[in-house]
Amino acid sequence: MSQTGSEGPRLRKQTDTGSKADLPNGAPKSTKDDHPLGPPQFGALMQLLRIVGFAIYFLGSCLFIHFAQILGTPLYFLSKDDFYAYMALTKQYFGLLVTTMTQWWSPTLVRISGDKSVAGQLHQEADGSLRVHFPDRLVLIANHQIYTDWLYLWWIAYTNSTPTHGHIYIILKESLKWVPIIGPAMQLYGFVFMARRWAKDQERLRYRLQKLNSRHAGPLSGEQREAQLDPMWLLIFPEGTNLSANTRKASAKFAAKSESADLKHQILPRSTGLQFCLQETRDTVDYVYDCTIAYEGIPRGEYGQDIFSLRSVYFQGRPPKSVNMHWRRFAVKDIPIDDKDAMYEWMVARWREKDELLDKFLETGKFPASVEAVHIENGPDDAFKTPYINTEVKPRSPLEFLQMFAPVSAAVLVARIAVQLVDRLLGR
Known part of the structure; x- marks a missing residue:
């Protein structure tokens, strides 16, 4: 569910890193050409070339990755441990795809910060790349x-x-299950599809979480390796959907009905799914990590989905001026996961804190942050330390993305050699 607010202010071009002052409620919406980041960086011809290049790279890579998944499906009947390990490898390929796709088509500053709960876990290496210790x-x-x-x-x-980019699991709405290529690939990745009917979703979620709580010997299990828990990053968006005018209206309606205060910059969260996940994983997960995301360039009262569309971000050259990510963590033992009402209050309290963070971001262009959270390799002395890591989305090696094409290319090569051998044996 989501929240509502007044009609957004007229969009304006911004030239500084902070946000502008609030505009009067009820001001007219911006026109299509009145974009806060100004005119497109690329003309019509270059946009067309970028669309073609993006389609070739993204769809082509998805096909290679999905074919690689299909090549590994027989492992399920031979060794489930090896099957899961192989699927994790192909999931790493998709992580590489989204990383390179963002670097090439939507490069932007990423500003990382956190509070004291993640002290020392956000690290910037000497080459400027990010390394988190989660x-x-x-x-x-x-x-x-x-x-x-x-x-x-x-x-x-x-x-x-x-x-852990090969071990991330996302809870998604069920309709995405039927998207061509992407849907079957996500099913093989073990993503959880929710119908938003708890009676049905609960058993589906329990089955998936039991799988994630089971121990596997990992690859080469024939060597009598000890079974252990696989890595797992279970990603949940408690709001259930992204922020928009419609979802904000629904959130405000719910807030009024429940006689609680609405949020300003988010949708009121749901707690049932998170509570159930924490109950099922309490013996294997110690912490909930919370990320507050904000995109620079969204005027107060407007919505990111209207500013940063696929076209504007990837094809017109108008990505966010910066993507800001503020990190916190909470010990599972301190969360009231066995009390439904207390769990909901805990969830809403965290979202109100996030709302305050977002309010500060709109005022200053940055989140309030702790110096203790970050370490910058070869950075300034203690007196001049910054609580922010400024980095970019990029792979560790420029050629790392070629891994995505290796399994299918190798299979084609082996098949070609096999055909040639058969031809020779038969004297063709």
Whole structure:
């Protein structure tokens, strides 16, 4: 569910890193050409070339990755442990795809910060790249601003000190299950599809969480390796959908009905799904990690989905001026996961704190942050330390993306050699 507010102010071009002052409520909406980031960076011809290049790279890579998944499906009947390990490898490929796709078509500053609860866990290496030191098993919650939120969170998993971009699991709406190529691929990845009918979703979620709580021997299990828990980043958007005018109206309606205060910059969250996940994983997960996401360039009262569309971000050259991610963590033992009402109050309290963070961001262009949370390699002395890591989405190596094409290319090569051998044996 979501919240509502007054009609958004007229969009204006912004030239500084902070936000502008509020405009009067009821001011007219912006026109199509009145974009806060100004005119498109690219003309019509270049936009067309970018669309073609994007389609070739994204769809072509998706096909290679999905074919790689299909090549590995027989492993399920031979060794489930090896099957899950292989699917995690192909999931890493998709993490590489979204990382390179963002770097090439939508480069932007990413500003990382946190509070004292993540002290020392946000690290910037000497080459400027990000490295986070998060557990390999956690539940991750985030506010849902625009459709690309999950891309940046998947990239964060890629930057983890023990990379977990092959072990990220996302809870999605059921309709995405039937998207061609992408839907079957996500099913093989073990993503959880929710019909938003709890009686049906509960058993589906329990089955998936039991799988994620089971121990596997990992690849090469024939060597009598000890079974252990696989890494797991379980990503949940408690709001259930992204922020928009319609979802804000629904949130305000719910707030009025329940006689509670509405939020200003988010949708009121739901707690049932998160509570159930924490109950099922309480013995294998110690922390909930919370990310508050904000995109620079969205005027107060407007919605990110209207500013940063697929076309404007990837094809017109108008990505956010910066993507800001503020991190906190909470110990599961301190969360009232066995009390439904207390759990909901805990959830809403966290979202009100996030609302305050977003309000500060709109005022200053940055989140309030703790110096203790970050470490910058070869950075300034203590007296001049900054609580922010300024970085960008990029792979560790420019050629790392070629891994995506390796399994299918190898299979084609082996098949070609086999055909040639058969031809020779038969004297053709």
